[in-house]
Every structure is written in C-alpha cells, then in structure tokens.
Amino acid sequence: MKCPVCKTPDLLMTERQNIEIDYCPTCRGVWLDRGELDKLIGQMQDAPESQRADAEHERHARYSDRDVRREQEWGRRHESHDDSRKHYDARRKKKSLFDMFDFD
Numbered sequence: 001m002k003c004p005v006c007k008t009p010d011l012l013m014t015e016r017q018n019i020e021i022d023y024c025p026t027c028r029g030v031w032l033d034r035g036e037l038d039k040l041i042g043q044m045q046d047a048p049e050s051q052r053a054d055a056e057h058e059r060h061a062r063y064s065d066r067d068v069r070r071e072q073e074w075g076r077r078h079e080s081h082d083d084s085r086k087h088y089d090a091r092r093k094k095k096s097l098f099d100m101f102d103f104d
Contacts, residue, residue: 003026005024005029006024006026008024008027011023011024011031012025017043019032019040019043020032020033023101030101
C-alpha cells in the first residue's frame with residue numbers, strides 16, 4: 001500500500017499489543033485498520049492503574065534530560081520571571097493513546 005501523504009511505495013507494518021499499525025518511514029504517518037482504534041481505546045480504558053503509572057514514568061524518563069536542558073536555558077534567559085514557577089500546579093498527565101505510536 002502507498003502512503004496517502006507522501007506517496008512512499010511501501011508502508012511498514014508493526015504489531016503492538018495485538019493492534020496492527022501501518023506507518024510510513026518517510027513522513028512518519030500512522031494508519032490503523034478498521035476496528036483497530038476501538039481496540040486501542042478499549043485497552044487504554046482496561047489498563048490497570050499501575051501499568052499506566054509505569055508507562056508514564058518511562059515516558060518521563062525518556063524526555064527528562066531534554067526538558068532539564070530546556071529549563072536551564074529558560075532560567076538563564078528569564079531570571080526575573082522565576083516567580084511564575086512557584087505558582088505552577090503540577091498535575092499528573094494521563095496516558096495518551098499516542099504513546100503506543102512512539103517507535104523510538
């Protein structure tokens with residue numbers, strides 16, 4: 001099958017958690033077969049809380065180094081705006097269904 005976006009001749013197929021995912025290696029577009037999105041949503045709702053927390057921790061660890069560097073750079077440029085950080089309400093992010101499509 002050709003990619004509908006960039007017309008790459010062949011889409012790659014992978015299976016994650018019993019869901020078949022077609023993706024384009026060129027434009028990184030992701031396509032699901034009919035009924036696969038319903039399966040994905042059902043799995044997200046049925047996942048135990050501990051599994052969701054583990055996935056959130058893994059995703060946070062993957063990006064934490066990048067975020068630390070970004071915050072350090074922000075802090076150097078905006079020293080006078082440090083008060084805004086004190087009022088930040090840290091909330092736990094919900095697991096996104098897009099976590100399944102992270103192929104890195």
